[in-house]
Amino acid sequence: MSAVLALMLISLDATELPAAAATSPETVAAQLRDAAMAGHTTAWSWVSELTTRFGPRPAGSANEQQAAAWAAARLKALGFENVHIESFPITAWVRGSESAQLIAPSVQPLVIAALGESPPTPSSGLEGDVVIFPTLTDLKAAPPASLHGKIAMVSQRMVRAQDGAGYGAAVPARTDGPKEAAERGAIAFLLRSVGTDSHRLAHTGTTRYVDGRVPVPAFALSSPDADQIERSAALGQTVRVRLFSTASYVPNAHSQNVIAEVRGRERPQEVVLLGAHLDSWDQGTGAIDDGAGTAIVTAAGKLIRDLPRRPRRTVRVVLFGAEEVAQPTPPGGTFGGHSYATNHQAELAQHVLAGESDLGTDRIYSFALPVATAPGEFAKTVLRILTPIGVLASEHPPEDVGADVGPVVEAGVPALQLTQDAMHYFDIHHTADDTLDKVDRAQLDQNVAAWAALVWLAADSDVDFRPRARSGAANTAAKP
């Protein structure tokens, strides 16, 4: 065994790779894939340590900042280059204490979670009769002032779907419900959690600002609590609820993106961007959302970094901050994503591809490439590499690739999508249940395998993924 080979074996966690000098990119991709599938990547130890050491990492919190410092140090230790932190200002939101009770027809505790950035209740709490709307559309149909002094509740159920499509259908009730309720005189807004489970854990998430604030205190109910209110009302009883929250804002907080690279050997200015977010909601420890994503992109980058030969282009790993507090109105988007797009505006024309891992830890079952390359040789190579680990070629181009890379994709950077099985993701998403025990190690490794292989192929190629392709390049195979 040569010294070079021995070194490589160590750096790849004892997974066998032959010397790569004469190896084709496709062969290297297969080796990366197989090394990740063999397990013992850096992914598990990353997500375990991150979530254990820092627990919840809400945007702008000390925990998020400490986690970012730890991540930067760990990325350096793993051998990444140009590791640095880019800070940006945010207004942080702090949940504080919160509670809710049914106070009529009988006294019962309710499990709630304030929606992100919801204002507090008065310090003595607030009380009101509940008016139930089956959908947001029904709430919108309520006449002006018809909810004066009431608590509006939308009881719509999220649909379980493999690609997570039920989320998009359910979220408008969360983002727009407080505004619609307030406009009709309601003093608070309640929402059946946007989630697919039936546990006494409420799913938080952002809601929409109106003139710079969420207009009324807004809460998610756990699904069994929403059921209970619906059944109480169905017994012909007036349902009265008491709500309490000490939520608050920290105007001069900051968050940060952590950036690390594997520099390209030929065209280092060309960047394949691979993102995930380091912040999390405050109730769980952000294991599946998105500690696992940061682990997956880091482990994929590490496998590429440890190859005997670097890829032609630069692989840039970005661990975004403040993703969860995305506001859909201006300044809009995610804070970390916007900060990156602003700071790196001059480089974006040389960003050849951007992808993001932010849908938990279940297996990837589908990939989608930019339209320019979807039918070409590059896509065929990807399919050959990913089919053995259960990944289909999507019939659709990348859609809604992720909140963090959203701003750079909007700025014209081609998007890459690896779609995970989301059948169970929304059982856990944005709840206190988002903890390490929910991470399946074998599926985590499959994610690393797919990202490492695909990012390697893109970074070691000269393929132009942009719509205005160089002549013929879009449908040309990657030629190393």
Place this chain on the structure above:
Amino acid sequence: MSAVLALMLISLDATELPAAAATSPETVAAQLRDAAMAGHTTAWSWVSELTTRFGPRPAGSANEQQAAAWAAARLKALGFENVHIESFPITAWVRGSESAQLIAPSVQPLVIAALGESPPTPSSGLEGDVVIFPTLTDLKAAPPASLHGKIAMVSQRMVRAQDGAGYGAAVPARTDGPKEAAERGAIAFLLRSVGTDSHRLAHTGTTRYVDGRVPVPAFALSSPDADQIERSAALGQTVRVRLFSTASYVPNAHSQNVIAEVRGRERPQEVVLLGAHLDSWDQGTGAIDDGAGTAIVTAAGKLIRDLPRRPRRTVRVVLFGAEEVAQPTPPGGTFGGHSYATNHQAELAQHVLAGESDLGTDRIYSFALPVATAPGEFAKTVLRILTPIGVLASEHPPEDVGADVGPVVEAGVPALQLTQDAMHYFDIHHTADDTLDKVDRAQLDQNVAAWAALVWLAADSDVDFRPRARSGAANTAAKP
């Protein structure tokens, strides 16, 4: 169709039964079984209304009292006889507010639940470094005073087992842990929840009094929180925890048993007792523990009550109060169970059999009869009736039949056991997750079917189930 038959069809929810005048007890048992399996018994509406109208029903609470009044009224409306409420005094326990945080190595919220009857912390909370013991045995091995100022934690995991055997193995850490911790100087006790799930919901339950009180504040941690503390410690870090509880006691409270009968046609003084408990823990709505049990025994009694011919003996349904606050030291046992045994002491010699439904709503898979009758014709009849709905004859006599009928069984009343599949019961048991959505209607009906058929057979027989059997009777078939 005769008028009698028409009436019967209505009373059995449109399930077809032929006129029973000339029908054998075994045939009637099969009809009862099939009527219950066809669904639409009173069980679902009972458990749905009980849990919706009153929510949690902690022993001694207004909710428990209101639920008892409702239950008595509903039992009368269903046609039961001698419906009445028997009150008894208890010291009630009120959870109040509670919270916990990891404060070192980083600040993280912890999900806890005070164990039943735990004293409050000081009003400013308490803090201490955590000392982890893998088992109660390890805690017992710690030297005197070795835990001075510390918080003792037992991290033992409960084993999942179909017959619920893992519970008995895990519970001593809950009952005896606070005492053992206090004796070694600990200021508080933490326990990995006695449960089989991995959700951020802690399992409460009683702990043992020492000299009339629980010696130190005692809390269950959710399983992921126990994991988090174990992992933090494994990183070589001192784990410091802050605990807060405003738990309190109500010394002059009362609870109550609700009693209802189907009077026997020949020997009404002979009683087959069928119990469940109406109180519940305070975090959930007591759907599986034990709203469902009260629904099952009520629905089984109702099916027997609606037969054209009453059984020879009396079927007595008892919905016990204050089961959850059982104390294993004197005065001991369950408050409701002891109250019943005391109030009805003079009748106990004529109690021919006692059984209890208190293991959730999953299917019954095994039955056990008193030793005197286990090998006889009565058992063979039961087996013929219950085999078609998936029930085995147990190889063991009844064991640990239930906390409520415990005192009468201890006083010599023969015990009857229908064992439910408990593989999933302890995922939910004693948590906020014990809500109606966890009740499986088809399995609920199977429980009603088994109880109705078996109780009918016992009540319509002249079998003596006592160890000192009348000559030959123990092994004699029931002769209607």
